[in-house]
Amino acid sequence: MKKFALIGVLSASIVFSSCDTLNQYSGVINQALGTPSTTEMSLGLKQALEFGTNYSSERLAAKDGFLGNMAVKILFPEEARKVETALRSIGLDNLCDNVIVSLNRAAEDAAKEAKPIFVNAIKQMSFQDVTNILLGQENAATLYFKRTTSVALADKFKPVISSSLSKVGATKYWGDVTSRYNKLPLVKPINTDLAAYVTDKAIDGMFVEIAQEELKIRQNLSARSTSLLQKVFAYADQQKGK
Template sequence: MKKLILISILSTTLLFSSCDTLNQYAGVINQATGIPTNTEINLGLKQALEFGTNYSAERLSAKDGYLGNLAVKILMPPEAQKVEKTLRSLGLNSLCDNVITSLNRAAEDAAIQAKPIFVNAIKQMSFQDVSNILLGQQDAATMYFKRTTSIALADKFRPSINTSLSKVGATKYWGDLTSTYNKIPLVKPINTDLAGYVTDRAIDGLFIEVAQEELKIRQNLVARSTSLLQKVFGYADRNRQ
């Protein structure tokens, strides 16, 4: 009986020792073959996303971040584009230009506030989210951020944009533009929620920038600026769905 107990204890000890050894061997094999661990995948992707979203917010918040970038530049509201065309035909180019510049300045003022919202969304990611993004479509991260941050961004941006519209003169310029146009005989008066419009366009522009940064790190090897990013995204290149 004692022999059986001793044999059982030895067998169990050997089994666990074997498991530990196998786990060690697996780690060595992963290291040798360039396969990142789950921890490395989690850290690497989140690092990349934080780099990309921070850079996007900072770039758009700089002077001419929106105004000087044709991909995200905020133009007149659709219902006011006829207004713009009419006023420019009357020689009021400066008035139209002032409105467009001020709309973009308001968006630039708000853009930096996206950083903590993106950071929070990254912290909330499960490993399944991370894996789906890493091995998913080229815009998988951007789609994740659209789904998880759009409401928070709108809540944060709108008050800031509303304040900025007055600060940069947009409210005055817009009032001058609409009142000038509405005085033209037989035209239909325009009535636009300017803060809402700029908020929506500012967020759209932010996601365009985030998508560009995501594509860059997926396709441009130089953008993988750390050994961890190189390992994780190299693995993704080999295994993407």
């Protein structure tokens, strides 16, 4: 009977979406599952973060992972937007489109390298890190990853992106774009480091996706796909609701 009662609680909790209702039902679930031990808290949070970072990396590494996602799609560098406008105004839309596609393809290639970096950051977490994230603000895990993985991601991403930019033709397209633009009268030449720009945007996009996954598991009870996740995050909901 306890098993069926718990399933009923979980099913009902998915139907309601307000914060008050979430806190109410998470408290009931926590009572049914019990208070997690420190080991369970650590394992549960790390399990959630591994799920979230793996999913984010895989989604961005897929074809159109960047290009088809307006939240992370890489466009012309800010200082080169006038280049795009000028070239499109003289009918060079295809050239500009080729640049944008190639930038995003390079970022998608780089995203394949992210998983082990996040796994290592998760392994290095202290119990204090676990507690701060579990009971912290809704982007606490994302902020932790920004602090602990940004340098490693940049080191890993940049050579992959440099290689990919050449492979997919971005270097040539970008050279064509800047060459044509820089020949226009009275313009300031553009000399953007394309690999550095795409690396920064790829890392930004990775954290956008991780933030979405973090928010999902904090706010959506149905995203807590294992009994350990249900127990640990129900406890966190109860503690934050006090």
